[in-house]
Amino acid sequence: MRKLVLTRDGSFGSFAATDILKATIAIIYRQRLGQEETESLANRYLHTQEQKVRLGFEFPQRRDSFTIGRLAAKLALECHLDDVLPNDVAIGSGVFHQPIIMGASVRCCELGVSISHSDQICVAVIHHKGHPIGVDVENLAEADVVSVLSDVNARLRQQFFKLSLNEYEAASILWVGRESLGKVLTTGMTVPLKLYEPTSVSEVEAGFKLSYKTFTQYQTQVMAIDKAWLAMTFPAQTKIDFGWLRGT
Secondary structure: OEEEEEEEOOOOOOOOHHHHOOEEEEEEEHHHOOHHHHHHHHHHHOOHHHHHHHHOOOOHHHHHHHHHHHHHHHHHHHHHOOOOOHHHOEEEEOOOOOEEEEOOOHHHHOEEEEEEEOOOEEEEEEEEOOOOOEEEEEOOOHHHHHHHHOOOOHHHHHHHHHOOOOHHHHHHHHHHHHHHHHHHHOOOOOOOHHHHOEEEEEEOOOOEEEEEOOOOOEEEEEEEEOOEEEEEEEEOOEEEEHHHHHHO
């Protein structure tokens, strides 16, 4: 688990920076967890309601993905709030199937959570609801590259070219960026994808930054991690110290 260091350039109003500008990320490498260890952690960290849900899945792959996702979220929560027992808190689903934190603690009610997983990696971020963050991790299939790039304009393609990114890398960055933006907006991929198209892509310390015309209030930073791409979408005026990435 890593506590993210967030700062702001300017503000849209008054807020308690020490409360809102705080987030914690947990990354689980799925191949490092055996079945026995996974079950042990599930019994330790998951709420009885989460246990009931996961044991209700018919297919083992779906059950494992749910379990690892919830474990990542609980590990991040344990680091974020050291006075809350993770198994006292349930992470349920909202009306748009987004994960939501449900717990007796007033401090938990102030928090939001974003969860994503690929075949190899699971990521969860705990953040304050007043400072939304969406996370996504993907390993894009080669067969999807053409369809992802099919409606990308020439100007954006040229920006990717100038950054020496090949088509697979460009498509992966666009796809994972869209997914993380959709999570912040709680729209998912249910709106025309053109709305999610970035106006610019630039190189930053952690990887690449996407900026948007339609959603100017947000930015997305995308980075390569292990064999996947990790994207985090957060307010455009926020800066995150990604030094934690070097320790993963």
